[in-house]
Amino acid sequence: MRAAGIPQGTLAAGQERSAGIEAPRGMEEDSGRVKISDIRVKHIDRELDPPFDAAWDPVPRTSFEATLVFVETDTGLTGVGSGDTMAGFAAHAHHFIGEDPLRMVRHVETIESINFHAGRFWPLEVALWDIVGQACGQSVATLFGGTAERLPVYASCGDLKSPDARAESAIALRAEGFRAMKIRIDPRRADEGVAAVRAVRDAVGSDLDIMVDLNQAWRPAGDITRSIDVPAARLIAERLLELDVLWLEEPLKGDDRQGLVDLRRSTGMRVAGGEMAQTFADSLALLQADAYDVYQSDVVLAAGMHRSRQLAELARMRNRSFTPHTWSNGIGLLANLHVAAGVGAGPYLEYPYDPPGWTPERRDFMLAEPLRIDGDGCLPVPQAPGLGIVLDPELR
Structure with missing residues (x-):
């Protein structure tokens, strides 16, 4: 099922929501633009039995974790990304809520400014490109x-x-x-x-x-x-x-x-x-x-x-x-x-x-x-x- 069909109801364990963050002043008046309405982060994992002994890992992996990022818009489009853990992102989500997801250079530069102080939040950009492709009716490639x-x-x-x-x-x-x-x-x-x-x-x-x-x-x-x-x-x-x-x-x-x-x-x-x-x-x-x-x-x-x-x-x-x-x-x-x-x-x-x-x-x-x-x-x-x-x- 396309990620756009993911419901916005009760969050599962390990999932974070940026709900309650208001759009920047003036954005609510710009009805002609697509806006980011919410950003959700969900952590999932899968047990590895038998473990996987990767050459670069100090000890064999007994589980494989993944972080999913869902960027939702007021038009119903939802983009999905994954990669790094996105740890601590909730404190920075307000930089994106209410913004047009198609303003990609703005978002990249914002992510870079946050990364300087925190983690690597590139899965968010992935989800945004997923939205851009859907909005344009084209593959990202x-x-x-x-x-x-x-x-x-x-x-x-x-x-x-x-x-x-x-x-x-x-x-x-x-x-x-x-x-x-x-x-x-x-x-x-x-x-x-x-x-x-x-x-x-x-x-x-x-x-x-x-x-x-x-x-x-x-x-x-x-x-x-x-x-x-x-x-x-x-x-x-x-x-x-x-x-x-x-x-x-x-x-x-x-x-x-x-x-x-x-x-x-x-x-x-x-x-x-x-x-x-x-x-x-x-x-x-x-x-x-x-x-x-x-x-x-x-x-x-x-x-x-x-x-x-x-x-x-x-x-x-x-x-x-x-x-x-x-x-x-x-x-x-x-x-x-x-x-x-x-x-x-x-x-x-x-x-x-x-x-x-x-x-x-x-x-x-x-x-x-x-x-x-x-x-x-x-x-x-x-x-x-x-x-x-x-x-x-x-x-x-």
Whole structure:
């Protein structure tokens, strides 16, 4: 069911409402404009049994949480977003209540001003774009440029597997239609990780493009493990070049711009990153330094949709690639898909998938149907107005 059909009655546990906040003075007199009438935040979760042991998590995940943001208007349109936790947003909702949801630049700049003091509220922008698309009768991808109606994806693997197990998974991915996969490597167990990449290359030959992620750019809260340095990253990159790896992701701390430049120039390996750059200025600084070949801002966790589009266009003008990080949930994947398809991102879009630990059913549990690739290894862009989100009926 479309999110627009979600009733506005009693809130479920874990749900917050901005009710009681009056529209700014004068807005109530402007009857010719669509107005934001309410913003609701709902927290949901799904138990993971067995747990999922993600390579970047300190301990295996026993549950998967998601935050849904519903932006309601006085015309009956409702936009849906998801991504970060939106913790503390209720104190800032008054900046949006009573405003025209189509004033997107105003909303982006407001979110940026709030983010400076609080969390990352980009799921709100996602919900607003969902409304804009519905109001215009167009998919958001069309509004962002309409470059593609589907995008080839890579299976983004999440856990650390032995060489034999990773080779078996690669064979299965190829049989499902995937054209590429990303393998996680613990740089402190580089021999084992490189062996896994070698086993995959031996198993599938040139049938799959391979990317490698070292997950060194940022750390989960409380994890103070230091990143590896440039010489260590260089040794790993040189070994992976021999295996025709397409790019090496997050080989160093995300703010080590000079180190990233040195690594690129000394090895010739494509370097990817920037998924969690906190501000648009941070992303521009990386671009100005020419730190990456592939820029990966996640539109629901980092820069937002509007700013990611700007970054993508600037990167392409410099002959660099843009393909967003997408490891959140099905709604986050859809938001990144629309931006990527709009601007012509590539060569692939990230598709979190590493069965049996990480499946579309787990990733997209809030949707009526999980997002799946077609037989050609592509993810189709929903053509319904907005983002094309169809929620699980139980979330009505």
